[in-house]
Amino acid sequence: MTYIIYIAFIFMAAGLIFSAIRFVKGPTAGDRTVALDTLTTIGVAALVLLGYVFQRFVYIDVALVYAVLGFIGVIVIARYLEGAL
Amino acid sequence: MIYFILISVLVVLIIGAAVYAIRQKDLLYAVIATGIISLILSILFYMLQAPDVALTEAAIGVALTTIIFIITIRNTVRFEDERDKKDKFKSAVK
Numbered sequence: 597m598t599y600i601i602y603i604a605f606i607f608m609a610a611g612l613i614f615s616a617i618r619f620v621k622g623p624t625a626g627d628r629t630v631a632l633d634t635l636t637t638i639g640v641a642a643l644v645l646l647g648y649v650f651q652r653f654v655y656i657d658v659a660l661v662y663a664v665l666g667f668i669g670v671i672v673i674a675r676y677l678e679g680a681l
Numbered sequence: 682m683i684y685f686i687l688i689s690v691l692v693v694l695i696i697g698a699a700v701y702a703i704r705q706k707d708l709l710y711a712v713i714a715t716g717i718i719s720l721i722l723s724i725l726f727y728m729l730q731a732p733d734v735a736l737t738e739a740a741i742g743v744a745l746t747t748i749i750f751i752i753t754i755r756n757t758v759r760f761e762d763e764r765d766k767k768d769k770f771k772s773a774v775k
Contacts (some may be wrong), residue, residue, distance in 0.1 A: 609690040616694050619717065620701065628713050636743075639720050642687065643727055650730075658732050662723065662739045669716055669747035676709070676751050 604645055611638045629673050636666035688728060695721040706761045712750045719743055 612635065619631035640663045647655035675681045695718055702714035719742025726735040 605687045609686050612690055612694060616697065616717075619713070620697075625709055625713075628710055632713050632716050635717055635720055639724055642724060646724075646727060655727070655732050658723075658727060658735050658739065661736055662720075662743070665739055665744045666720070668744045672748050672751050673709070673713065676755060681751065681755055 601645065601649060608638055608642050608645070625673075625677055629670060629677070632673075633666075633670045636662070636670070640666070688725070691721050691725055695725070708754050708759055708761060709751075712747060712754065715750070716743060716747050719746065 615631050615634045615638065619628050619635075622628045622631060640659050643659035643662065644656055647653060647659065672681070698714045698717045698721070702711045702718065705711045705714065719738060723735045723738045723742065726732075726738055
């Protein structure tokens with residue numbers, strides 16, 4: 597069971613690195629915004645898995661709040677790029 | 682030891698995002714980098730067994746800071762070099 601958590605952490609770290617590379621290289625603002633959204637999603641998954649590792653399931657509330665609120669920032673940036681804010 | 686890989690990647694990414702946010706001339710990209718800093722800082726607080734601080738950081742850093750900075754960029758200028766043009770900046774502030 598421990599090996600599965602190891603593999604999941606390695607995959608999450610790889611996803612974070614690739615999203616960060618896309619954030620730095622991305623030619624337009626849309627690429628960077630989508631990279632931020634991807635980082636938020638991977639971060640929420642990491643929070644849930646860490647809550648499992650710590651064996652404290654109250655910690656999942658943090659991931660829940662982050663999943664709700666991380667959406668708003670991306671929406672605001674998208675509205676600004678659209679020019680309708 | 683089990684999350685050593687994840688915490689090392691997070692520390693490297695938060696330093697990289699901070700340097701990127703400081704040196705970037707496009708202020709919109711700097712705001713997005715600030716959002717990444719807030720995300721990684723929340724995960725680091727969480728890994729240090731402080732979930733209430735992580736909750737506050739998630740609420741303040743992601744939603745409130747990003748919205749206020751975007752509204753500020755909307756009301757002023759987006760690129761940092763345009764700040765030299767005094768009349769445009771003055772008209773944007775008004």
